[in-house]
Amino acid sequence: MRFRYYWEDFTPGWTFENGPRSLDRDQIVAFARDWDPQRYHVDEQAAKETPFGGLIASGWQTCGLMMRMMCDGYLLDSACIGSPGLDEVRWLKPVRPGDALTYRATVLEQTPSQKDPNRGSVTFRWELVDRAGEPVVRIIGRQYYLRREPAR
Amino acid sequence: MRFRYYWEDFTPGWTFENGPRSLDRDQIVAFARDWDPQRYHVDEQAAKETPFGGLIASGWQTCGLMMRMMCDGYLLDSACIGSPGLDEVRWLKPVRPGDALTYRATVLEQTPSQKDPNRGSVTFRWELVDRAGEPVVRIIGRQYYLRREPAR
Numbered sequence: 001m002r003f004r005y006y007w008e009d010f011t012p013g014w015t016f017e018n019g020p021r022s023l024d025r026d027q028i029v030a031f032a033r034d035w036d037p038q039r040y041h042v043d044e045q046a047a048k049e050t051p052f053g054g055l056i057a058s059g060w061q062t063c064g065l066m067m068r069m070m071c072d073g074y075l076l077d078s079a080c081i082g083s084p085g086l087d088e089v090r091w092l093k094p095v096r097p098g099d100a101l102t103y104r105a106t107v108l109e110q111t112p113s114q115k116d117p118n119r120g121s122v123t124f125r126w127e128l129v130d131r132a133g134e135p136v137v138r139i140i141g142r143q144y145y146l147r148r149e150p151a152r
Numbered sequence: 153m154r155f156r157y158y159w160e161d162f163t164p165g166w167t168f169e170n171g172p173r174s175l176d177r178d179q180i181v182a183f184a185r186d187w188d189p190q191r192y193h194v195d196e197q198a199a200k201e202t203p204f205g206g207l208i209a210s211g212w213q214t215c216g217l218m219m220r221m222m223c224d225g226y227l228l229d230s231a232c233i234g235s236p237g238l239d240e241v242r243w244l245k246p247v248r249p250g251d252a253l254t255y256r257a258t259v260l261e262q263t264p265s266q267k268d269p270n271r272g273s274v275t276f277r278w279e280l281v282d283r284a285g286e287p288v289v290r291i292i293g294r295q296y297y298l299r300r301e302p303a304r
Contacts, residue, residue, distance in 0.1 A: 001201070035213075035220050036219045036223060037220075037228065038223065038227065039228075049153070059237075060212065060215055060219055063212055064188070067187055068186070068187050071188060071189055071190065075190065076190065081202060082192075082204070082243075083243060084243060085240070085243050087240065088237070088238070088239065089237045089241065089293075090236065090237040091235060094234075141241075
């Protein structure tokens with residue numbers, strides 16, 4: 001299987017942007033019923049009585065939206081072979097139905113594998129940014145990618 | 153509205169455990185189609201050709217399962233008012249269909265709000281642990297809770 005993006009392509013400073021996309025009320029409630037049924041994610045009336053003042057998306061769903069925009073943007077055409085995890089997740093602003101969010105990725109570090117000449121890891125900053133230009137979710141995370149050519 | 157758990161209840165060392173639960177093949181594929189359609193999450197055949205050797209759950213879905221077990225365990229009966237984010241997410245082992253996972257929470261820190269006498273934050277370690285007793289997901293995260301009684 002051949003891909004468009006390999007480890008070599010994600011050099012520090014590489015950036016990508018797509019969107020905007022949004023979550024509607026039904027998507028927010030459906031996701032939350034399955035995975036995070038807190039009152040401010042599933043119940044519009046109850047949400048009004050909380051500090052959020054209305055329905056907001058589960059933080060996990062905002063991560064899901066970010067992941068989906070990453071997939072559609074470049075990841076599905078990449079040699080990504082998983083992620084060991086994230087070093088930071090910040091939910092900076094509540095995400096409400098219809099909020100238009102742009103996905104923005106930036107490569108922070110690119111590290112060859114010490115053990116496997118066919119692989120490397122990449123550390124990214126991933127953000128969803130609202131119409132005002134403010135990040136609503138910011139994540140520092142790492143992924144493993146196959147190399148286009150093995151290290152010598 | 154009255155809850156069972158308030159900020160005061162989450163003292164350092166507090167622990168909670170429930171489960172096990174698992175994700176089946178259809179749940180894994182359905183979640184991934186919406187939020188993370190990488191080949192090893194949506195396509196059993198293609199997954200065999202990857203380093204995972206078969207279908208695995210999106211890491212985001214393992215976080216969702218953890219969140220749902222937290223909700224059902226105590227969070228829906230708590231005065232939680234959101235989360236500013238996570239300091240660490242580790243996807244330690246792939247999660248496959250049917251893997252029986254136990255949820256385990258431990259309070260690491262309990263901090264009164266400096267600004268609001270009615271609130272405080274709690275830092276937790278949240279884990280999903282497999283049948284062998286090994287963590288498959290480990291998260292360090294923070295949540296805000298209302299206090300039962302305002303600070304004096």
